[in-house]
Structure formats: structure tokens, C-alpha cells
Amino acid sequence: xxxxxxxxxxxxxDIGRYHILKGVxxxxxxxxxxxxxxxxxxxxxxxLRTIMGLWRAKAGRILLEGQDMAPVPVSSxxxxxxGFVPEDMGIFSDLTVEENMILATRSGPLDPARRDWLxxxxxxxxxxxxxxxxxxxxxxxxMLSIARAMAEERRLYLIxxxxxxxxxxxxxxxxxxxRELKAQGASILxxxxxxxxxxxxxxxxxxxxxxxxxxxxAMAELSxxxxxxxxxxxxxxxxx
Amino acid sequence: xxxxxxxxxxxxxxxxxxLLLVVLVCLALxxxxxxxxxxxxxAARICVFILLVASYDLLLGYTGIVSFAHTMFFGxxxxxxxxxxxxxxxxxxxxxxxxxxxxxxxxxxAFVIGLFSLRVRAxxxxxxTLAVASAVAVLVSQLFQLTGGEDGLTYQIPRELTPAxxxxxxxxxxxxxxxxxxxxxxxxCLALFLVLLRxxxxxxxxxxxxxxxxxxxAEAIGYRVVAYRTAASCLSAAMAAFAxxxxxxxxxxxxxxxxxxxxxxxxxxxxxxxxxxxxxxGAVLGAVIFVLAQNYLQTLMGAGAGLTQGLPLxxxxxxxxxxxxxxxILFVLSVYFFPTGIVGRLRTGK
Numbered sequence: 001x002x003x004x005x006x007x008x009x010x011x012x013x014d015i016g017r018y019h020i021l022k023g024v025x026x027x028x029x030x031x032x033x034x035x036x037x038x039x040x041x042x043x044x045x046x047x048l049r050t051i052m053g054l055w056r057a058k059a060g061r062i063l064l065e066g067q068d069m070a071p072v073p074v075s076s077x078x079x080x081x082x083g084f085v086p087e088d089m090g091i092f093s094d095l096t097v098e099e100n101m102i103l104a105t106r107s108g109p110l111d112p113a114r115r116d117w118l119x120x121x122x123x124x125x126x127x128x129x130x131x132x133x134x135x136x137x138x139x140x141x142x143m144l145s146i147a148r149a150m151a152e153e154r155r156l157y158l159i160x161x162x163x164x165x166x167x168x169x170x171x172x173x174x175x176x177x178x179r180e181l182k183a184q185g186a187s188i189l190x191x192x193x194x195x196x197x198x199x200x201x202x203x204x205x206x207x208x209x210x211x212x213x214x215x216x217x218a219m220a221e222l223s224x225x226x227x228x229x230x231x232x233x234x235x236x237x238x239x240x
Numbered sequence: 241x242x243x244x245x246x247x248x249x250x251x252x253x254x255x256x257x258x259l260l261l262v263v264l265v266c267l268a269l270x271x272x273x274x275x276x277x278x279x280x281x282x283a284a285r286i287c288v289f290i291l292l293v294a295s296y297d298l299l300l301g302y303t304g305i306v307s308f309a310h311t312m313f314f315g316x317x318x319x320x321x322x323x324x325x326x327x328x329x330x331x332x333x334x335x336x337x338x339x340x341x342x343x344x345x346x347x348x349x350a351f352v353i354g355l356f357s358l359r360v361r362a363x364x365x366x367x368x369t370l371a372v373a374s375a376v377a378v379l380v381s382q383l384f385q386l387t388g389g390e391d392g393l394t395y396q397i398p399r400e401l402t403p404a405x406x407x408x409x410x411x412x413x414x415x416x417x418x419x420x421x422x423x424x425x426x427x428x429c430l431a432l433f434l435v436l437l438r439x440x441x442x443x444x445x446x447x448x449x450x451x452x453x454x455x456x457x458a459e460a461i462g463y464r465v466v467a468y469r470t471a472a473s474c475l476s477a478a479m480a481a482f483a484x485x486x487x488x489x490x491x492x493x494x495x496x497x498x499x500x501x502x503x504x505x506x507x508x509x510x511x512x513x514x515x516x517x518x519x520x521x522g523a524v525l526g527a528v529i530f531v532l533a534q535n536y537l538q539t540l541m542g543a544g545a546g547l548t549q550g551l552p553l554x555x556x557x558x559x560x561x562x563x564x565x566x567x568x569i570l571f572v573l574s575v576y577f578f579p580t581g582i583v584g585r586l587r588t589g590k
Contacts, residue, residue: 078462
């Protein structure tokens with residue numbers, strides 16, 4: 001197996017006086033989708049935000065293709081090729097859909113072929129291309145948020161709960177688009193609560209509990225073992 | 241071509257377009273449409289304040305930075321021209337050197353303030369700018385030998401820009417250096433306003449808007465927020481200094497009250513809010529309404545008081561000495577009825 005694209009080694013993050021991450025160790029393989037699973041409040045979102053530099057790691061190491069990320073400022077992490085889709089979508093409401101997309105392309109103008117591919121994956125973006133993003137529906141905003149991360153090829157995608165609170169029809173659009181991204185060989189670390197989505201997309205899974213990764217392995221292995229799911233998360237794939 | 245000139249930033253409202261055209265025509269033909277010293281002076285002030293307010297809107301409306309040091313930069317430009325005119329030979333080179341030195345000084349000071357304080361929270365930045373601006377105002381008053389202290393400075397500008405320079409008559413209006421001076425102010429303000437429109441409609445302007453809305457997110461997609469904020473702060477300061485230089489060229493006098501006072505800062509803030517934050521055209525309408533109210537509300541009230549002399553209470557309410565009260569009421573009403581500013585209201589109808 002090739003060297004992982006991202007390695008977390010004993011990452012500790014405090015938010016104020018709370019110890020949120022208590023030594024996260026995780027490998028994200030290149031060209032695969034790794035699902036970060038676990039109950040609410042176990043540190044999944046904090047893990048992504050720490051990788052992005054939005055929370056400072058108090059201890060431990062984060063390596064992107066062997067490069068230590070500790071001295072790299074947040075803006076430079078994006079420039080290194082990390083595309084981040086936050087849980088709150090983080091779109092710029094006062095800007096148009098087009099302007100949101102242009103902001104996300106750092107290597108030059110938005111490639112027309114890539115734009116057409118995104119239009120095919122997320123048709124509402126074409127319809128509302130010149131509209132203010134603040135006027136989009138929740139699902140459309142999420143599409144924009146993901147499309148923005150996909151506006152150009154990234155080394156790694158960090159995606160935080162892309163299907164949270166969305167209607168089933170929009171969830172299937174999301175899953176379709178992410179499948180296409182996966183087919184292109186993208187490396188993705190995704191937080192997801194919806195286990196059927198996790199099963200549809202994930203190659204690998206890492207389960208967190210109390211600020212640490214307590215299990216890591218193949219998604220198929222987790223899917224096939226209801227007892228393991230029950231033990232790790234108190235949930236069952238079959239239940240979703 | 242016109243759309244290119246305004247960088248594709250259409251007014252997006254018929255009424256707004258008409259209002260802007262009326263303002264443009266009135267200012268462009270002010271010496272001919274409104275002859276006399278006072279109307280021309282008002283028109284020149286409007287031009288200068290449009291530029292000053294637009295430059296502040298780049299900071300407040302587009303970048304989301306609250307600064308109280310904007311009039312300080314305005315003062316840098318004004319004192320730059322005054323000092324250069326006093327210490328160099330009377331001439332165009334003095335104006336040029338003073339203007340450029342003022343703008344450079346403003347940009348450098350904005351850079352230093354930005355570098356040290358744009359990382360902190362907005363409220364702390366506002367406090368720091370307030371402290372720096374107050375310190376500079378005190379310093380200008382204290383350094384009497386250099387700045388003229390509270391009395392300010394008077395100086396000579398090129399003869400071509402003074403009333404003594406006469407060129408003849410056009411449409412019954414005597415063209416003199418004062419009118420040339422007005423057109424220098426008008427065309428420079430127009431050109432710099434178009435530059436500001438270009439800036440806010442460029443990719444740089446889009447990043448500033450993104451930062452205003454969500455600075456963490458902007459940082460996370462790869463933009464160095466402090467660098468962009470500092471750049472916006474420097475540009476805005478330089479533009480304010482240009483406005484100050486033009487004001488100094490127009491007045492041939494600078495003093496703490498005309499360029500550095502906190503009252504001007506509050507006026508600028510009100511003009512931005514009334515016109516509509518984050519819209520350059522808001523600066524135009526805000527400045528026009530405010531400067532006109534400052535200059536003519538008293539006269540209008542005097543006329544109203546005269547007309548209603550026989551009625552009870554109303555003449556007292558319209559007493560010209562109460563003009564500040566009515567100005568205050570007008571602002572409260574405008575903020576109440578136009579929470580997104582006049583331009584915001586005209587564009588959205590809400």
C-alpha cells in the first residue's frame with residue numbers, strides 16, 4: 001500500500017478549557033474515501049477543523065504527504081490543495097454563485113470543462129449561476145459548498161456531513177456527485193452520520209469515541225458486522 | 241463603453257440611475273447651473289465628500305472594517321498639500337508633491353496600523369484607530385510651528401486656480417481660476433471614484449466581500465485575510481488622502497476643524513449608512529444629501545418660518561437655529577425607513 005496522503009499522529013486539540021481531541025491517530029489512504037464516523041460530540045468536526053488549521057493542535061503531528069502541517073498557516077493549507085467543505089457550508093451569501101466558485105479556484109480561472117461537469121452534477125448551480133448565493137435553498141447551498149471544493153482538483157478533500165438535514169432526493173444527488181469525484185481518484189476524508197451514505201461511498205472507515213479513533217478498517221468490514229457497529233456507535237447500518 | 245467605465249456595476253434601479261445622472265449633470269455643470277460662490281463651494285464639497293465617503297465604504301461596506309482614523313488620512317492629504325505649498329515655490333509641482341506625499345504617508349500609516357491591529361477583533365481595531373486619530377489630532381494642535389496649531393495654515397496655490405485668473409465668458413458665466421479649480425476637483429474626484437468602482441468590482445473586491453461575510457471561511461479557502469484587510473486599508477487611506485488634498489486645493493486653508501475633527505468622521509459614517517453600505521453609489525447619494533442638508537437646511541427652515549409666521553408653534557419649530565435638531569430627525573427617519581440605505585432600498589424595493 002502506498003504512503004497515506006494524510007497522517008494524524010496523536011493529535012490533541014483543546015477548545016477553551018475543554019479537551020476535545022485526546023490523541024487522534026489516523027491514516028487517510030491516497031485515492032480512497034475514508035469515512036469518519038461516531039456519535040455526536042466525539043470530535044469528528046474538530047478533527048477536520050484541526051487538519052485545516054482552524055483549531056490549533058496542542059500536540060501530535062499532522063502530515064500531508066509527509067509534510068508537517070504545524071507551521072503552515074490556514075490560508076496556505078488551502079493553497080497546498082486541501083478542499084474543505086464545512087458543516088455550516090460556509091458559502092458567501094452576498095456573492096453570486098459564480099463569484100463563490102471563482103473565489104475557490106486559486107490556480108487560475110475556472111476551467112469551463114470542470115464547470116460543465118459541476119453543472120451536470122449539480123444542475124441548480126447552472127440555473128442560479130448569476131444569483132446571490134444567499135437566495136438558494138439549503139440543499140442548493142450544500143451543493144454550492146461541495147462544488148466549490150470541487151472547483152479544481154485538490155490533493156485532499158475534507159467534507160463535513162454533506163447530507164445533514166437534506167431531503168432524500170438531494171442526498172442522492174450529493175452521493176452521485178461524490179461518487180464521480182471518487183471515480184476520478186480523489187482522496188477524501190468525510191464525516192458522515194448517515195450510515196447508508198457512508199456505506200455507499202466509503203472505502204475505509206474510522207470510528208471515533210471520546211476524542212480518539214477507536215477503530216479503523218475497511219468500510220465493508222464495518223458494514224458486514226452489525227455487532228461491531230452496535231459496539232462502536234450504538235447504531236446499525238441495517239437500521240438506516 | 242459606459243458600462244465598462246463603471247466596471248459593469250450597473251445601478252440596477254431606474255430611479256437610482258436617474259438620481260445618479262441628475263447628480264452627475266448637476267455637478268458637471270454646477271458653475272453654469274448654479275452661479276455664485278456658495279453653490280460652487282457646496283458642489284466642490286460634495287465632490288470631495290463623495291470621494292471620501294466612497295473610500296470609507298471600501299473599508300466599512302466592502303471589507304467590514306470599522307475605522308475611526310479615516311479623517312486622519314483625509315488630514316494627511318490636506319496637510320501634505322498645505323505644507324508643500326508653504327515650503328516649496330508656489331506652483332503645480334508643490335501640489336503634486338504634497339498630494340503624493342500625503343497619500344504615501346496615509347498608506348504607510350494605514351499599513352503599520354493594519355499590520356499591528358487587523359488581527360484583533362473588529363472592536364479593538366476600531367478603538368486603536370480612534371486612539372491613533374486622537375493622538376494625531378492632538379499632535380497637529382501641539383506642533384504649532386509646523387502645522388499652525390488650531391489656527392491652521394493658509395497658503396498660495398497656482399494662480400491658474402484662483403479667482404484672479406480670468407479667461408473670459410461662457411454662456412454668460414465668467415470663467416476664472418476658481419471655476420478651473422472646481423473642475424480640477426470634479427474630474428479628479430470622478431476619476432478616483434471610477435478607480436474605486438473598478439477596485440470593488442475586481443476579483444480583489446470579491447475577496448474583500450467574502451472576508452466581510454465570513455473571514456474564517458475566506459482564510460480556509462486560501463486567502464490571507466490580514467493581507468487583504470491591510471491592502472484595503474492602505475488603498476482606502478490613500479484615497480481619503482487624495483480627497484483631503486483636493487479639499488485643501490479648493491479651500492486654500494487647512495486646520496484641525498476642517499480636516500481632522502471627529503465630527504467629520506461621524507458625518508462620513510452617517511453618509512455611508514444613509515447612502516447604503518457596500519454600494520459605491522450609496523456614497524454619492526449619502527454625500528449629496530448630507531452636504532446639501534448641512535448647507536441649505538438652515539436657509540430652507542428660515543424661509544419656512546417666514547411663511548408660517550402667523551401660525552402657532554410652527555415658526556418656533558422651524559427657527560433656523562434648530563436646524564441641527566431637524567437634521568437629526570431626518571437621519572433617524574432615513575435610517576428607520578431605509579435600513580439598507582437609500583441605494584439598498586431602491587435596488588431591492590425593501
